[in-house]
Amino acid sequence: MPLVNRSHDSSAVPRAGRRRSRLRRTAVVAALTVLTLPGLAAVPASAADRPSPSSTSSTSSAPGPSSTSDVPDVPVVPNQAVPLDDFYTPPTPLPDGADGEIVRWREEPRQLSARNYLVMYHSTNATGQDIPVTGRVLVPNTPWRGEGPRPIVSVASGTRGVGDTCAPSRWLDYERPFIEPMLLAGWAVVVTDYEGLGTPGGHTYVVGQSEGRTVIDIVRAATNLPATGLEAGGKVAFSGYSQGGGGAMWAGELQPEYAPELDLVGVAAGGVPADLTEVADGLDGKVGFGFLLFAAYGLDAAYPELDLGSYLNERGRETYEREKDACVEATLPHAFQNIGMFTSTNPLRSPQWQARLDENRLGANPPDVPIRLFHGTLDEIVAPGQARTLRDEYCAAGADVQWEWHLGEHVSTMVTGAPGVITFLDRRFRDRPFLGHC
Structure with missing residues (x-):
């Protein structure tokens, strides 16, 4: 799809200006593409995108790839889940490993003109247990033309659901158009499945203490896998919307203590569920009540004593x-x-549930890097007031925050906020000045 009028003479425009303009146009086109996807539902991957059910994967401590030359041409059936394969079943017992250490991996057919790796890696859940998590690593063909190693964006996915068939690594989903401009900019993109999506156990939906760590550890996994060619020590950013906005912000709050070796340069998060109690109150009896059911399931999966x-x-x-x-x-x-x-x-009113909800409330540990927050004024899923409170708390603590209201509801704000995210990340990776709004 041509994004530039080839007859236009851009020779008089400074090179940096032309690059920024291309980034914005790419982000806008990619964002608008999401409107062609069917509602909020994920769309099955094409045969070229999906894993081969018959392939096997290495489970040794020095894992190797599986063959991808025999990926079958499986017809796509709309809204039918991609069959699970044994890659997502971890070895028993799970071998010891540090956070971000690879359990197994395989290279798969290219996606979005990028080398594409399915990985299983170690992470730590909300109660401090070692867990296996799966996800994807995308390394673009486009070279990185900035300074230092190729940057990595850890994209925290928005709501997919709570079942294994919903795992982001298994679907061509509604965030794919937002990932494409990142790859075109030369950035590597990593996408975690979070805890319990694909892998055994319940998905700890909106439990930030788990999600934040999985968002961080897939960055470590990407640089721990020599096949990717990604180097440790390069610039890193976290980005996400809705559930992913919470995951990205939790990664930002946890990073200084949990992963101080990462060169984190920014966090972009929209539609953030910062205060789960207030979000729940805004969903009860309203159009988004189904998300409240998922949240109850997620908390119960993370903390079995909640019963x-x-x-x-x-x-x-x-x-x-x-x-x-x-x-x-x-x-x-x-x-x-x-x-x-x-x-x-009502379990949400019990002391045990309230204590766990409080543990997963954002705001106590503002990241010491530039932050971009945005939210829809008419958001019917994630209460706008609690997002504004998060902004105010970060600002009061001295954090560097950009804040942007969008005139729209939950889904449209995901689209309209995308170009600003790309611009923000580009400036962070290139060490450009940051203008905060506090």
Whole structure:
């Protein structure tokens, strides 16, 4: 798709200006492309994008790739999950390994003109346990023309659902158009599946103490895998929207203590669920109630002592069994329902649940790097007020924050906020001046 009018004489425009203009145009076109995707639902990957169900992967401490020359030409059936393969089943017992150490990997057919690696790596969950996590590493053909090693953007995905079939690494999803301009800029992109998406166990949906670590550790994994050619010590940024906005911001808050060796230069996060209690209150009885169900499942998966089942009535238990492996489209039938329809007692009001919700509230440890936050004024899924509070807390603590309101609801703000994210990241990777709004 041509992005530049070839008849236009740009010789009089400074080179840096032409590059920034191309980045903005690419981001806008990529952002608008998302509008052609069907709603919020993920779309199955093409045969060239998906893993081969018949392929095998190395599980040794010095893992090697699997062959990708025999990837079958499997027809795409709309809205049908890609079959799971054994790559996502970790070895038993899980071998010891440091955070970010590779458990297994394989190279797959190229995506978006980038070398494409499926990885399983070590991370640490919300209760301090070593866990296997999967994800993708994309290394573009486009060279990095800035200083130092090729930068890495760890993209925290928005809501996919809570079932294994929803894992970001297994789907051609609605964030793909936003990743493309990053690759065209010469940046490597890594995308985690988070805890429990693809790998065994429940997905710890919106539990920042888990998500933040998985977002960080896939950067380590990418540089720990020699096949990628990515070097440790290069500039790193975290980026995400919605659930991914929370994951990116949690990675930013955890990084100084958890991964001080990373050269983190910025965090871009939109639609951030910073205060889960306030977000839950804004979903109960409203159009996005299905996301509240996912959040309850996620907290229960992260903290088994919360014992969600003990709070559920018969309808709640039936719904849990039906939706515990659901993807994002399953939220739609639950619009305008309320938590009292599914519980005998509201778990979110119990001291045990409140304590865990407080542990996963952003704002206590502002990242010491430039931050770009944006939110929709009409966001019907993630309450705008609590996002504004996060901005105010960061500013009061002396953080460098850019803040931008967008006139729109949740999905449209993801689209309109994308060009600003690309510009922000480009300036961070090139050490350009930062203008904060605090």
